Amino acid sequence: MKTIGSAMLVMGSLLSVLCSAEQTATLTSVADTGLRDASNTYGSDPYMYIYGASNVYHMGYVRFDLRSLDIHTVVNAQLVMTVSGGAPRNDNLTTGRFAAYGLDNAAGNTPQDWNEAVLNKGNTGLEVNWADGGGTMDFSRIINLDANDGAGTTESIAGGTYHTGTTMTLTGQPLVDFLQSRVDDNGLATFxxxxxxxxxxxxxxxxxxxxxxxxxxxxxxTYVPANSPRATDPWPKDGDTITGQMLSRLSWKGWGIDRYDVWFGPGDADETTYQSLLTKIAVIDNPDRDVSAFIPQQMLPLAAPQHYTWVVEGYESDELHSAAIWQFSVSERGRIMENLGRGVVATCSASNQAFISWRLLGTDPEDIAFNLYRKVGDGNPIRVNSTPLTGGTNYQDTGISFTQPISYFVRPVISGQELEASGAFTLAANTPVQPCVVVPLSGGDTDQIHFVWVGDLTGDGEYDFVVDRLNWQGCPQKLEAFTRDGTRLWVVNLGPNSTDTYNIEPGSATIDVGHWDGVTVYDLDCDGKAEVVIRTANGVTFGDGSTLVHSNNNVQFISVLDGMTGAERARIQIPTDYIADGPMAAQMGIGYLNGRTPSIIASMKNRIGSGAFNMMICAWDFDGQSLTQKWKWNRDSGNYHDGHNIRIVDVTGDGRDEIGHIGFMLKGDGT
Incomplete structure (x- = not known):
């Protein structure tokens, strides 16, 4: 990392010290006293007496001088007071017995440069009304730092009850904000x-x-000195190696600057070359202390492996004050996810209004906004919203007529820039009022639909549908696929081993009974088109007419089907550890167990007679040609409690998913 300024260039080890910016100092009070009455003073005492009753309160005033530290920005702070002993009373101490307030600089308050040798209840300012209940605080004149009043501070008492040496420690953002206000005034802070x-x-x-x-x-x-660099604490950190697909913003701490210009790009750049080698991606006026710039969408996902440089220029009155240069590397692209569009849909929610919703993507920055556009008939698109939409991905458009077709689409807005348009959704002329989007299924089966799975089967960036067809009269179950407009793609007949629909111990090819599914849909080989994963057995006929044949009806398989044709692309046998107790019902899902590519997960059970259940969880990988078993975990006699569903999520924050049941969690490696 390097920092450059209009008058100097600082590099090397000295630079790393300067650009860490934050420094920590411990100050002792420069004045303190206890206020007990209106005539006597106690500024020379080794303790201040803190007392409270129904009609009298004795308080302490404590002042610190911040001016010697040359503070620009207060980052963190803690106030520590210690029980001394020797007071008229020395009672047990709890959090309710200690409250701290910051003295504001309001007119009529005690001045910040009060003298401990003369201050008493008779000459304090208006922040305390000693005649009201023996000492009532005027909260319009003080900053409430008392954690028990919910001010956002953290108050802790070491020791719990009274003894000499017990400490009261106060921290939190209200304390930081109070000290910053005193720095910005005259540097004296009274508690x-x-x-x-x-x-x-x-x-x-x-x-x-x-x-x-x-x-x-x-x-x-802890503070940032006034003469420190104006951009520090970068994320990614200087020299970091990261997985970059999910990285969409750069962030840092800033202070004392009017504007930041941010440069970013692949490769190495230094103070003499960055403006020619990098791209200016953001201009941020009047920045807050926590600053971030979004990487333009056209640069995402970041390439890997690749080295990147970014520069934050700080300007004061349009003159360059300093520039920080940071670098990081991307070792791999992170999760390869489905390449989805915005999925815009609309309904006629009333005679003159439409409800429109769209998709938020996993790679979207947190403060993304959207502009919504309406196109009526052959007219030009018109933006519906006056300011970019935030806080949700839906909108109610009112005052419209449905006599002509109406199309809607959205444009993301990132860092104030409007990006490319999404696909459009069209409501036909004279669309009736209805609470949902209705997709008629053409040429499908007539048996009951119980579950629907979504996935981009066609590769157009939008979700298509896979549905089950359940017949409860002893006929085989089926699985059908439809495009998003309802065109039928294929049907799979699950055969005679799907006719047993007992939800506790269903047939070896039965799906979707009880809390079991046995099907999931996802783009496993990352080619832009989703596959269908299903638990199969003897007698299943696939979308191309081929049939799975096996001599043992209890032997089960995981089959990967082509999303467009329903043909079986790959098959692997499910382990037979518990086959003596019959076939296993399955709950299925997808997890990024290596942090990069998707794996198939199945949590499976069968029953030992009418008693306990066997439980097995397996993971498989599909490379586009074949399936391989990643690992197998058997519960056996272990005390691992399961529930009626599984959750697959990265709970450790390392980019790799874990598998969770109600009472236990498996790591991505099956342990």
Whole structure:
């Protein structure tokens, strides 16, 4: 990483220190006192007395001087107060007995440069009304840092109950924001300590005069110095190696700058070449502290393996102040996922309105927005929304007439730039009011449809349909495929071993009874067209008319079918560990167990007589030609509780999926 400025170039090890930016310091209070009455002062005492009852409160004032640190931005902080002993009362201490507030700079408040030698209840400002209940806080004049009041801070008490050396530690964003406000003013920060719950309880907190140095009030503050680089803490980190398909944004910490210009591209670039070798991808005006720039969609997914350089230029009043240069490498492309479009659909939801929805993709950035367009008849498209749509992927379009065909499509908006249009969905003229999109299935079976699976069978980027056909009168089940407009592609007859529909122990080719499915649809070989995966057995006839033949009706297989024809492309036998107890029912799914390519998962069970159940989970890979078993896991006598469904998700955050049942989780390697 390098940082360049308008007047200097900083490189090497010194640069890495400078660009880490954040520094941490611990300050001791410069003034502190306990306020007990309107005439006496206690600024020289080694403790401040914190007491609360129904009609009297004694409080502490503590001031820190932040000016010596040359702070530009406060990043984190914690206030630490310590019980000293020696107070008139030394009662048990709980979170309700300690509250902290920040003194605002409002007119009429105690000035920030108050003198501990003279401050008492008689000369404080308007932040406390001592006549009301013995000391009521005016929350319009102070910053509430009390965790018990839900201000977002974290309050912890080491020791739990009173003893000398017990510490009260306060952290959180409200504390950071209060200190930042004091930095931006005069650098003096005053805290007011109060016993919140009353009850006639009190204790002493050490002051800066306490002989035990470790007990004195302390403020640990992490900050960015005013003279530091204005872009730090990059993500990806400088020198990182990542899997890049899911990377869609670059982020960093920023401060004290009017504008950032962001450059990005493949290869190496330095301070003399980046403007000619890289592409400017973003201009960010008036940035917040947490800043990010989206990688343009036309650059995604990132190539692999590949080295990338990115530069963040910081401008003040249109003059270059500094530029940070970072680099990272992409080792592989990450998950190879389905190449899907936006899936725009629309319905006539009322006589003069349409409901439109579309798909959010897994690679979309979090703050993506959309523009929705309407085209009536042969007219030109008109944008429906006045500002880009955020927070959802649906819209209710009102005040329209259905006398002509109406088409809708969307354009994503990323970093203020409108991208290419999606495919369009057309509502025919005089479309009736209906709550859903109706897809008539042409030429299909008439048996009941129980489940529908979606997948891009045709390769056009939109979902088609696979449906089951269940006959409960002892006839074989079927599986049918249709394009998204309802055109029938093929049918698979599951044969005589699908006629047993007992949901506890179904036939070896039976699908979709009880909580079992036995079918899933996904693009397994990543060629842009989805395959159909099904558990099969003797007697299944595929979409091309071929039939699976085996002498043992209990032997089962995993078959991968061509999504367009229903022909069997590959087959592998399911392990027969428990075949003595009959065929196994299956729940099926897809998981990225290696973090890159999809695998087939099946959780299967059969029953030992009328008693306990055998359980087996297997994973297989399909390479476009054949199936291979990845691993097998048997529950046997282990105490692993399953439920009526499985979840396949990356719970560890390493990019590889795990397989979860209700009472246990398997790693991607089957352990």
């Amino acid at each position: 007011i300590i109060r016993q919140r719950d009353g009850g006639g309880r009190g204790y002493g907190l050490a002051t800066r005069e306490n002989p035990e140095h470790s007990y004195r009030p302390a403020l640990q503050i």
